[in-house]
Amino acid sequence: MITLILSNLSVNIQAIYPEIILSLTLVALVIFDLIFNKQKKFLPLISIIGLFFAFIFVIPEFGTSRSAFPTSENNSLLSIDSFSAFFKGLIIIASVFVVLFSMSSNEIKSCPDRQGEYYSLMFGMIIGMFFLVSANDLILIYLSIELLSLSSYVLAGFVKTSIRNSEASLKYIIYGSTSSGIMLFGISILYGITGSTNLFEINSVLGFSNVPQITFLISILMIFTGIGFKISIVPFHFWTPDIYEGAPLPITAFLSVASKAAGFAVLIRFIEITFAESLSKSGFWQLIPYVNWQNLLVLFSIITMTFGNFAALWQDNLKRLLAYSSIAHAGYLMLGVAVLSDQGLTAVLIYFSIYLFMNLGAFFIVMLIANKINSENIDDYRGLGYSIPFLSTSLAIFLVSLTGLPPTAGFIGKLYIFFALVDAKMIVVAIIALLNTVVALYYYIRVLKVMFLERTDKHVEIEISPLNFVIILALLAPTLIFGVYFTPLVNIAKNSIQLLGF
C-alpha cells in the first residue's frame, strides 16, 4: 500500500492541494499567533486568504473523476470528483462567511487572547470536512469525522467564562463521543463481515456473496448512527437544540451548515457506492436489496421533519427555534436522498446551496441583534421592525425563504425536492412534506409578527458597519436571485452529481 502511494507521490499530492493549503494556513495561523500575539486583526485576513487559495485549487476538481492514494490495484482512499468538489465549494463559502461573522461577534471578541486558537481550530474543522466529503474508506471517514468533531467540541465551548458555552461543549462531547463509538463498532462489524474497509471492495463483496442479514443490518444502522448524529436526524438529534443555543453564534451557524453538508455528502457516498448494484439509464439507483434503503430513509426523514417542525412551535428562544428548524430542514434533505435517484440528488445539492445562504443569513442577523440587546428571546424582538428596519426586513426575507414561500430561493429548493418525489411516485410522502411546510410557516411568521405588528416604547439603535452591510447584502442577493433566476444553480448541481466509479 505504501509503495503504491509513494510510487506516484506527486500525482497523489496534486489531488489534495486544497487540503494541503488549508493545513498550511492552519500552521501559519498558529505561528502568526505565537510570534505576533498582539496583532489579532490579521488572523481573519490570513484565514480568508487561505480559504481563497484553497478555492482556486478546488475549481479544477469540477468535472474530474479520479482516485488518489491507492490502497490496492483498483481501490483508493480518496475520490476526487465533481460531487466532492461541489461540497468543498459549499464548505469554503460557508467558512468565509463564518470567519467574517466572527470578526463582529461580541462572544468571540470577549476572549482576545485566544483568537489564534479559534481560527486554527476552525481550520481543523474545515480540513476534517474536506477529507470527509471525498473519503472512500471507512477508516478515513471515521478519522475525518473525529477531526471535525474534536475541533467543534472545543469551539462550542470557546468562551470559557460563559456557563452556556461550557454546558454546550460538555453535552456535545458526551453525545458526540458516544455516537462515534457506536459508529466505530459498526465499522468493525462491517469489516468483520466483508473483510475490507474500502467502500468499493465492500460493494463487490456484497455483490456476489451472501452476508448474514441481521448482523449486516445492525452494522449498517450503527454506522448510520454516527452519520445521523452529524446531520442531526431525529433519533440522534438530542444534542442539536442545546448545543445550537449554547455555542457562540458563528459556530452555531457553521455547525448548522458546513458540518451538516459534510455529513450529507458522506451519507450519500456511503449509500450510493456501498450498495450500488448496477447502473441504470433511468437515473434511479439500483441498490443491493439487503436493506430497504428507501423505506428506512423515508421513515427517518418524515419523523425528522415532523418532529423538528412541531418542536419549533413552542420555542421562545430564536437560536433554539433555528436549531429545530435546522432539524426539520435535515428532514427535507433526507427526502431528497431517499428518492435514490439522480434527480433527488440534484435536488439535495440545489437545496443545500440555497439553505447555506438563508440559514447563515438568519443566524448572522440574530447575532447582530444579540450583540446589541444581549438576548435571543423572541419577546425581546417586539417592535424591532420599526427601530431597525433594515435588519428586520433582511431577517424577514431569510425566514420567509426558510419557510419556502415563492419569491425567495427556499421555494426553489423545496420545489425540486417535491419534483423528485413526484417523479418517483412518492405522492403520499410529498403531501406529508407539504403539510409540514404549513406547520413551519406558523413559527417563522410568528417571529415576523412580533417584530412588525407589535409596538413597544423601547427603541433599539444598531449601527451596521460597512463590512456587515456588505455581508448581509452578499447573503440576501443569492436568497432573492436564486428565487427567480435559478438556471445556473440547477446546471451546476446537475453537473455535480457525478460520483467516482459511476
Added chain:
Amino acid sequence: MLTEFGKVFIFILIAILFVIFIVYVAKLIRPARPTTEKLKTYECGENPEGSPWIKFNIRFYVVALIFLIFDVEVVLLIPWALVYKNFGIAGFSVGLIFLLLLGLGMAYEWRKGDLEWEKPKVAPPVVKPNENNLDKKKEMVEV
C-alpha cells in the same frame, strides 16, 4: 454438545460460585471483634489525615498530556526510523513533517506559558479576624 466457549463459560460460573461460597464460609467461621484501629482506613500504619478527595493541581494534567504526546511520538517514530531508507526522500520528508508539526505544538505550549509551574502564593500570617479588628486586618494585608 458443549462448544469450547461453553467450557469456558462453565469455568467462569464455577469460579464465581466458588468465591461466593468461600467468602460466606469465612464469614461463618471467623471471629468478629471490631475495634477502632481495625476499622480505620489503612494508610501504611499512619493515622489517616483529612479527606482522600483532594484537588490536584490542573498542571499535572497538562504535564501528563504533554508526556502522552511525546510518548506516542516515539511509538510512531521507531517503526519509521527502521524503514524510511526504503522510500527515499519521500519517506524521510513524511517523518520530518510529522516532527515539525509536533515541534510546533511544543512551541505553542511554551509560548502560551503552559510549561511554567505556578507556585501557590504563600499567605502572610494575619491576626485572627473578629468583629473589632476586621478593618485593621485589611490594612495589615495591604501593608
